[in-house]
Every structure is written in C-alpha cells, then in structure tokens.
Amino acid sequence: MSDEANKIIADASSRMDKSLNDLGHQMAQIRSGRATxxxxxxxxxxxxxxxxxxxxxxxxxxxxxxxxxxxxxxxxxxxxxxxxxxxxxxxxxxxxxxxxxxxxLAEMTGETRKEMVKLAKGKVEDHKVAVRNIRRDANDALKKLKGGSVSEDMIKGFSDQVQKLTDDHIKKMDDLFAAKEKDIMTV
Missing domain, CATH: 3.30.1360.40 (Gyrase A; domain 2)
Structure with missing residues (x-):
C-alpha cells in the first residue's frame, strides 16, 4: 500500500513542478526594464x-x-x-x-513598473493556489488509503511529505517573484 502512497506523492510532485515551470514561462512574458x-x-x-x-x-x-x-x-x-x-x-x-x-519599447514609468509588479504578483498567487489545490488532492487521496496495511501514522508521514513538497514549491515561486520584481523595478 505504501507503493500507492508513493505514486500519489510522485504525481503531486510532478504536477507542482508543472505549475512552477508554467509560472516561470509566464514571468518571462512580463515586461521588465529591457526587451526580450x-x-x-x-x-x-x-x-x-x-x-x-x-x-x-x-x-x-x-x-x-x-x-x-x-x-x-x-x-x-x-x-x-x-x-x-x-x-x-x-x-x-x-x-x-x-x-x-x-x-x-517605450521607457517604463514608475507607474508602469508598479503595474508589472502587480501583474507578476497576481500570477504567482494563482500558481500558489494551484499548488495548494494539488496538495489538497494528494492529501484526500492519501486519506482514502487509511485502513488495511496503511496506518494513520503512515498517512500522517505521507501528508508531511506532501506538505514539504508544497512548501518547497511555494518558496521557489516566491523566489521567482522576488527576482522578477527586482528586474522590473531596476531602472
């Protein structure tokens, strides 16, 4: 049964990675101070x-x-x-x-820069919500494994792994945002 739990965690990790990659792609499309x-x-x-x-x-x-x-x-x-x-x-x-x-490309004004940062923040928040939804789905799937050869303590351990994955991906998203914000606000 722990093989089933490992599959659930691997699937969650894969889906979170896709969300992180999509965020990176969307961040690249937000204008900063220079043309790309x-x-x-x-x-x-x-x-x-x-x-x-x-x-x-x-x-x-x-x-x-x-x-x-x-x-x-x-x-x-x-x-x-x-x-x-x-x-x-x-x-x-x-x-x-x-x-x-x-x-x-026109020179970006302070107001335009603030709008770009706001747009980037919105995209980050959307992707964080997606990662949290993946966490919820994984935890729900893990709870369904309870009984049989999977104890409640094992479920708790697997849920902790999912939470660590979630925290890692959200930290990477915050890092992406911080780098993009710095890039946008640098004159």
Missing part, C-alpha cells in the same frame, strides 16, 4: 489557415535594450504578423520596412 524575445514569442498569428505562435513563423531578437526585431520567414505574411502584434493586447506598436518588423 519572450515578450512576443507567444503572440498567436493566423497564417496558412492555422493559428500559430509567433516564434514558429519568425526569428525574434532583442538587439538593443528597448528594441525587438521580428524577421518573418515568409515575407508575404509580414502584414498578418504585424496585425497580430498590434492586436495582441500587449500595447506594442510595430513598424515594418517591408523586410523586418521592429517593435520599439
């Missing part, structure tokens, strides 16, 4: 009848701290990519010269 390709790579573009992420139809670079360049592989799709960037809701105003798209 991750700010635009997830923008969806309607090309060839399919909705594709920008990084699958173009090369994205950040050659300067406040400039992102998008080199679309199929130049006939330049207008579609430009429109997708404009409609992304990220506040970008792309310029094209017929060959490449350039996105100039």
């Amino acid at each position: 390709p991750s700010l635009v790579e997830d923008i969806r573009v309607e090309i060839y009848g399919q909705n594709m992420p920008l990084n699958q139809v173009a090369s994205i670079n950040a050659p300067e701290p406040r400039l992102i360049t998008v080199d679309v592989w199929d130049k006939s799709q330049l207008q579609a990519v430009e429109k997708a960037i404009q409609k992304s809701g990220k506040g970008f105003n792309p310029n094209t010269d017929g060959v490449m798209i350039r996105i100039n």
Whole structure:
C-alpha cells in the first residue's frame, strides 16, 4: 500500500513542478526594464489557415535594450504578423520596412513598473493556489488509503511529505517573484 502512497506523492510532485515551470514561462512574458524575445514569442498569428505562435513563423531578437526585431520567414505574411502584434493586447506598436518588423519599447514609468509588479504578483498567487489545490488532492487521496496495511501514522508521514513538497514549491515561486520584481523595478 505504501507503493500507492508513493505514486500519489510522485504525481503531486510532478504536477507542482508543472505549475512552477508554467509560472516561470509566464514571468518571462512580463515586461521588465529591457526587451526580450519572450515578450512576443507567444503572440498567436493566423497564417496558412492555422493559428500559430509567433516564434514558429519568425526569428525574434532583442538587439538593443528597448528594441525587438521580428524577421518573418515568409515575407508575404509580414502584414498578418504585424496585425497580430498590434492586436495582441500587449500595447506594442510595430513598424515594418517591408523586410523586418521592429517593435520599439517605450521607457517604463514608475507607474508602469508598479503595474508589472502587480501583474507578476497576481500570477504567482494563482500558481500558489494551484499548488495548494494539488496538495489538497494528494492529501484526500492519501486519506482514502487509511485502513488495511496503511496506518494513520503512515498517512500522517505521507501528508508531511506532501506538505514539504508544497512548501518547497511555494518558496521557489516566491523566489521567482522576488527576482522578477527586482528586474522590473531596476531602472
């Protein structure tokens, strides 16, 4: 029966890792003081009848701290990519010269920086809730094992392992937030 408990704990750990990885990906998409390709790579573009992420139809670079360049592989799709960037809701105003798209990023004001920190904090809180829900699911599954060859003390020990996993993942999320906040607020 302890094999069943170990499977429950391993599943919880795997799900918490996925939540942590997703948070890292979402944090990369939040604008800080400098340009990074991750700010635009997830923008969806309607090309060839399919909705594709920008990084699958173009090369994205950040050659300067406040400039992102998008080199679309199929130049006939330049207008579609430009429109997708404009409609992304990220506040970008792309310029094209017929060959490449350039996105100039405005200097971030103190107010904008505070908004970005607030956005990052919200994403961290959402992911913490997800980790806590995973903990709850794991503990519920462990409680169902009670009886037979699994004693209440064993269940308590397994629940403590799940709590340690939860604490570790939440600490890593807090660390991610602290690093992102520092990155955003650094002028």
